[in-house]
Amino acid sequence: MSREEFIEQYYVERSGTNSVKWDGLKDRFSTTNLLPLWVADMDFKVPKEIQEKMLERIEHGVFGYSLVSDTYYESFIQWQKKRHNIEIKEEWIRFTTGVVNSFNYLIQAFTEEEESVLILAPVYYPFYDAVNNNNRHLVVSQLVNDKGSYSIDFNQFEADIIKMDVKLFLHCSPQNPVGRVWSKEELEQLFSICEKHQVKVISDEIHQDFIQPGKEFVSALSLKESYLDSVFVLSAPSKTFNIASLLHSHVLIPNEGLRNQYDIFAEKAVNNTISLMGTIATEAAYTHGETWLDELIQVIEYNYSVMKAMFEKELPHVLVSPKEATYLAWIDLSYYLKDQNIVEVMEKKAGIAIDYGEWFDKDHQSFIRMNLATKTENVVTATRKIIEALVN
Numbered sequence: 001m002s003r004e005e006f007i008e009q010y011y012v013e014r015s016g017t018n019s020v021k022w023d024g025l026k027d028r029f030s031t032t033n034l035l036p037l038w039v040a041d042m043d044f045k046v047p048k049e050i051q052e053k054m055l056e057r058i059e060h061g062v063f064g065y066s067l068v069s070d071t072y073y074e075s076f077i078q079w080q081k082k083r084h085n086i087e088i089k090e091e092w093i094r095f096t097t098g099v100v101n102s103f104n105y106l107i108q109a110f111t112e113e114e115e116s117v118l119i120l121a122p123v124y125y126p127f128y129d130a131v132n133n134n135n136r137h138l139v140v141s142q143l144v145n146d147k148g149s150y151s152i153d154f155n156q157f158e159a160d161i162i163k164m165d166v167k168l169f170l171h172c173s174p175q176n177p178v179g180r181v182w183s184k185e186e187l188e189q190l191f192s193i194c195e196k197h198q199v200k201v202i203s204d205e206i207h208q209d210f211i212q213p214g215k216e217f218v219s220a221l222s223l224k225e226s227y228l229d230s231v232f233v234l235s236a237p238s239k240t241f242n243i244a245s246l247l248h249s250h251v252l253i254p255n256e257g258l259r260n261q262y263d264i265f266a267e268k269a270v271n272n273t274i275s276l277m278g279t280i281a282t283e284a285a286y287t288h289g290e291t292w293l294d295e296l297i298q299v300i301e302y303n304y305s306v307m308k309a310m311f312e313k314e315l316p317h318v319l320v321s322p323k324e325a326t327y328l329a330w331i332d333l334s335y336y337l338k339d340q341n342i343v344e345v346m347e348k349k350a351g352i353a354i355d356y357g358e359w360f361d362k363d364h365q366s367f368i369r370m371n372l373a374t375k376t377e378n379v380v381t382a383t384r385k386i387i388e389a390l391v392n
């Protein structure tokens with residue numbers, strides 16, 4: 001179906017549904033009367049097969065403790081094979097109730113208090129919280145920003161690992177918020193440094209399905225065999241199919257020793273992690289959701305190009321980072337902000353709720369992250385309001 005038809009069929013008004021994005025503004029913003037383009041979920045309904053399978057189960061009427069079916073495993077393994085050319089073995093899979101929970105568990109299970117955990121910034125802000133809240137030592141290695149395009153300073157990365165005796169690297173792949181899909185060469189370099197210094201890697205691949213057409217996502221699971229011995233891969237259907245509240249995600253652990261260690265930890269700390277509705281929705285999504293996802297990606301790519309073109313025309317010094325993945329745009333407003341306060345510009349003047357750059361890295365105060373997973377009209381309205389607020 002066309003972009004317009006997709007929006008017509010799947011866009012849905014969410015105000016008044018206890019949506020964090022639409023109804024939860026008061027905790028983070030100065031006012032609630034704002035057009036929300038913040039929290040990373042979407043204003044689109046799931047593929048209809050997800051709803052149908054969930055409704056079938058609701059009709060059954062019992063929601064007791066549940067197992068995961070063989071067909072579930074098949075659908076997940078097939079999806080990873082078909083979309084990303086990753087070979088996953090069933091025994092690697094563990095279930096959790098969310099990716100943020102997962103990396104918190106892994107930090108607890110595989111590092112001691114005060115040990116160092118490294119992140120590459122700017123990055124999704126719960127990465128900071130997970131390290132700090134677990135009393136680990138946070139090491140922040142900066143990505144290099146060249147006019148909006150981000151890359152890794154491998155010398156700095158290695159120097160930080162050595163200097164701070166880093167034990168664990170929490171990696172975001174693709175990277176939220178800068179939108180990078182890390183290439184095979186970049187990943188090989190990161191992993192070879194980590195292997196050399198015996199640093200374990202958590203690869204958060206939650207954004208793996210939102211890849212710009214023409215780009216290729218490379219999972220940590222498709223690198224050199226030996227890297228599998230020190231990696232944990234986090235994947236989930238929640239971002240891809242807009243089912244975050246169903247609390248269902250995967251931890252993939254190829255190495256048997258690490259898996260056993262995780263299982264011992266999980267037995268005391270991660271009880272009862274099978275979300276019945278989560279598994280039902282996910283199996284339906286992986287089995288029937290591919291066309292829906294490809295159509296959705298067209299909408300997101302279009303929204304990105306419209307927003308970017310508006311800035312280029314009206315405010316050519318706004319730097320919109322190339323978006324290789326995710327449905328989030330990373331935008332540098334520093335040229336126009338000057339001494340204006342970004343919160344005032346966004347909330348008072350433009351009337352929009354957006355993620356502030358500072359949430360992702362303290363040195364990105366004049367950046368915003370815009371959620372593009374909504375109808376085009378909302379993206380155009382928000383962009384117009386930002387442009388007007390910056391020039392007036």
Ligand SMILES: Cc1ncc(COP(=O)(O)O)c(C=O)c1O
Nearest residue numbers: 040098099100101124176206244
């Ligand atoms: C990199 C990354 N990891 C994890 C999450 C959240 O995952 P969950 O809702 O499963 O905890 C997000 C949400 O935006 C994210 O961007």
